[in-house]
Amino acid sequence: MTPEQAATELLRRREARGTLKGFAKAIDVPGRPVGEDENAWIFDPVESPIAFHHEVIMDAAERWATTKYGRLMVFAAPGSAKSSYISVVTPSYVMGKYPGSRFIFSTYNQRLADKQSKRARQICRSTKFQAIFDTVIPKGFEGAEAWSLDNGSEFMAVGLMSGSTGNRATHLIIDDPVSGREDADSETVRDKTWDAYSDDLKTRLIPGGCICIIMTRWHEDDLCGRILPADYDGASGDILCRDGQVWHVLNIQAKAERTDDPLGRPLGGYMWPEWFGARHWEQFEANPSPAAQRTWSALFQQRPAADTGGQFERAWFDGGEDSSGRVCPNRRYGRMELPPLDRLRIFGASDWAVTEKTTADFTEHGVWGMDSNGELWALDWQWGQVNSEKGVEMNIQAIKTWHPVAWAGETGKDENAIQPIRDRRMVEERAITTIELLPSGQDKVAKAASFRAMASMGRVHFPADSVFAERVISQLVKFPAGAHDDAVDVCGHAGRMVDRMWKAPANEKPPERPRFLHEIQSREIFALDGPSRSGSARI
Secondary structure (H helix, E strand, O other): OOHHHHHHHHHHHHHHHHOHHHHHHHOOOEEEEOOOOOOOOOEEEOOOOOOHHHHHHHHHHHHHHOOOOOEEEEEEOOOOOHHHHHHHHHHHHHHHHOOOOEEEEEEOOHHHHHHHHHHHHHHHHOHHHHHHHOOOOOOOOEOOOEEEOOOOOEEEEEEOOOOOOOOOEEEEEEEOOOOOHHHHHOHHHHHHHHHHHHHHHHHHEEEEEEEEEEEOOOOOOOOOOOOOOOOOOOOOEEEEOOOOOEEEEEEEOOEOOOOOOOOOOOOOOEOOOOOOOHHHHHHHHOOOOHHHHHHHHHHHOOOOOOOOOOOOOOHHHHOEEOOOOOEEOOOEEOHHHOOOHHHOEEEEEEEOOOOOOOOOOOEEEEEEEEOOOOOEEEEEEEEEOOOHHHHHHHHHHHHHHHOOOEEEEEOOHHHHHHHHHHHHHHHHHOOOOEEEEEOOOOOHHHHOHHHHHHHHOOOEEEEOOOHHHHHHHHHHHHOOOOOOOHHHHHHHHHHHHHHHHOOOOOOOOOOOOOHHHHHHHHOOOEEOOOOOOEEEEEO
């Protein structure tokens, strides 16, 4: 080696030790496995050079990894190499530079966790790494699930549901906690993911330990959705979250939609144009089907609840062109458009939750009127994160006000919890109606199918300029990717009730109703208690 070459090598090593970006430029970042033997797990270097968004990601990752109680969320589209630079390069750099660093890396299954572990291990086995940090992997400490350096740093790879009991960490990385749309749409899987994070992985951190979550956002109620503020709007930066911690959020959309884009792109600018080009992204963006639009919105744009698409479309209620190109009339009604109440078969439906925690589901009560054509008119709505007693009182007041011919619920533990209280209060208040319990065996999409069919045919009407109508419609158009779907459940009950009631004979003479009900049609819509915690709205 000439003196000039030696000086260049010393400068390279100094820069590699100095910053994560310098380190990434000085090593071979592992890419695809070599050959077809997956057990070998030897990787070719990545094909693409380090791009600007990779540098932005690494700046955020280095800040996270070197800050006590560092918290980082990174959202970016598939193919952005976010995992390569955070889950593979960052641990290698930190473990070499800061002896005694201990990483726990977790993803949705053990096999993928092992793959990323082997990629990081390959970096630390390389002569380039050893020349930079003068540390090696000792023999006997080089397993796929757990390996270490002779400077005391350690790396452990676990499947999210596998558990990490007995191991402690300075850094926790969770990369893709769910495998895809089906798991993201499952409330059971979302709950298990949250439990694995909060009850297992997070408890493995030593004081001052750091957490990084990397994902594409399929669902508003995903792991990050339960941590972010309820009104999170896609911003990047330091954000105070519901767990009381300040998380640095890096939200990199495939196509810039915000003026505060973290890459500084103009509106409409695509990510990594020198590698993918606009045509790569447009093939996903241009597909008009609701399922494809949800994929574009969630997987590529990090907006897990699309404005249109999914199970319901806003045009079905507010008018306009839906995703199929059909022009839909506005189904919002004004005061004078509502049929006379004595011409409607009025019934109610409830979805129960029995806890007051702010993270809990909402108890929802909806009042509906079915006209002689079988069309539905939303009349009244009450909601709140309330306990059983308060939820029952809301229900009793609605029954006393509207005198419904029936009230729908669903079999299950929540119904069992409120049934004794409701039966007693119905007798005490003389608020008597028929309780119709619907079976709970189907999934949420199947249970909403009847209501969805009615809405798509223009047979569901919500009041204009209504607090509750906007709230319910917003949940419908986000379903099944929204953070809350309790109002959707009530709508699903209503659709199933119409199926039952349509064949039933109408009352020859409507029951006598309080004069208040006839006066109510001339009232303005109002809201009580604020929509963030509880409320009601009535026409």
